[in-house]
Amino acid sequence: MSIVIVGTLDTKGEEIGFARDVIEAQGVDVHLVDVGVMGGPTVEPDTDARTVAEAGGEDLDALREAGDRGAAIEAMGAGAAEIVTDLHREGTLDGVLGLGGSGNTSVATAAMRALPVGVPKFVASTMASGDTEPYIGASDIALSYSVADIEGLNQLSRTIISNAALAVVGMSTNDPDIEVEEKPTIALTMFGVTTPCVKTAREWLEDHGYETIVFHATGTGGRAMEDLIEEGLIDGVLDVTTTEWADELVGGVLSAGPDRLEAAGNRGIPQVVSTGALDMVNFGPEESVPAEFEDRQFHVHNPQVTLMRTTREENVELGRIIAEKLNDATGPTAMVLPLDGVSALDEDGEVFREPDADEALFDSLRERLDTDVELLEVEAPLNDDEFARALTQKLHEYMQTAGSAPA
Incomplete structure (x- = not known):
């Protein structure tokens, strides 16, 4: 040694x-x-x-x-x-x-x-x-x-x-000398406002024989997931929370960089992607928000985190970027849209609920995704159990086809 x-x-x-x-x-x-x-x-x-x-x-x-x-x-x-x-x-x-x-x-x-x-x-x-x-x-x-x-x-x-x-x-x-059963490994992305969806999805996947690794979509979390995919340690991806791209585009503090959403496609492994928390850009305390955004809509998540609602125009651009990334994928890929809200703050009655902005995102994806990328639309908010089941069942289907599903 x-x-x-x-x-x-x-x-x-x-x-x-x-x-x-x-x-x-x-x-x-x-x-x-x-x-x-x-x-x-x-x-x-x-x-x-x-x-x-x-x-x-x-x-x-x-x-x-x-x-x-x-x-x-x-x-x-x-x-x-x-x-x-x-x-x-x-x-x-x-x-x-x-x-x-x-x-x-x-x-x-x-x-x-x-x-x-x-x-x-x-x-x-x-x-x-x-x-x-x-x-x-x-x-x-x-x-x-x-x-x-x-x-x-x-x-x-x-x-x-x-x-x-x-x-x-x-x-x-240190060798813990613990025997661990080898299982297909699924990477998931989560934010506080997408936790119910990811929790339901994780439990379903584990009940069906998968091992799961959940990455906090804080910039470093997305980069860590992409790195592990590139290293070949991940068999499939349930990318629920793509919010890091909102920070990369608009200038928030939780960007994962311009290569986010590329690793799974490059390796050709099954991936199911959604639009989790694309309704927000992240900043630190209120006083740290750049002056150029003073007229925007904000929500103080906690004393250290201030969230800013993305605009219709920003959502159009986010749709374009994400579509381009997924169109380049070499493996089975699906985009699943939660038509009734992309985060806990974007549901009916919540502070970031803006159907027009969401529809601009969805339309941008619909117009730009190639036919090789499967597009599914669910009449439910992202954190609804029905939506989580749609995500997991589609990924499980891909894993079975690829021969990577649990025996």
Whole structure:
């Protein structure tokens, strides 16, 4: 078993060397990857900085001469990602540890994000108390706040580093020895305002022999699902909640990026898609909403989340985008429309109920979807049991045809 430590051995050699000693004292091998560009390492690496720079498409001497910290971090992060990916492929990486401030954290997490979900990844960082999304992305990296800067060894830093080192050893060596039945895996997308539909669908799928993974459609949730589909870990998709595209289009805070809705189609796996929560764009607290939207309709979901109703024009564009994504799919694909409301806030009597805006979305999809994409329309709100059954039965039908349904 081997733990890889990614770090700048020119500036953090003492601290990383201490982490190595803690891990080796547990009978576990350590592979040091040096990503420092300022000078020579103070601890002997297993993979030196020059090799890392070359793996990132750069020359170490040129990086040093340029003196551009940002460019160096980007290059070494890309190189470290290549190195750890190769080590994992060779079977000589069982977990990864990172230590440090913003630079070390940026490089180490760039490497970690290149590894599959499930590979233990732990970072003790000064950046772990704050906005961690740039470091974690859609991966399963564990961050621990270092309390003080990781600069020198003292009674506090030894404790923090020891805990981090032992944590990654425990994550890498722990085998729960639980026998798990292999089942076809279905990915679902959910928001608070689509929860009843997804809950009903999940229960039906599990009752019929599927395993389900529910992704919160918060931007990172959608990206995580797309990544797992690309890795081949998902057999079918019930994409109830496509709301992340509203944020991508309008400028909300929960965008999953322009590649959302592509992975399932690219892999050719069965997918059933709907229009869940396309009635809203997400922002933070009320005071954070951009001034350009001051005349729009809002709903305060909670003190941290403010929702803005999408317009008729925005829904036409959302229909166009989603239709284009689904038209490119290479596997069985259906779009299912909830004609009486696309979220809990869009049902009769609720604050976002705007049938004209919904109809603009539905018409845009009707006009643009190719005949290869099956279009189903249900006279019910999205959170109605009838609608959830229509989704699951269509996906089950596709899974049976593809030979992927439970035996």
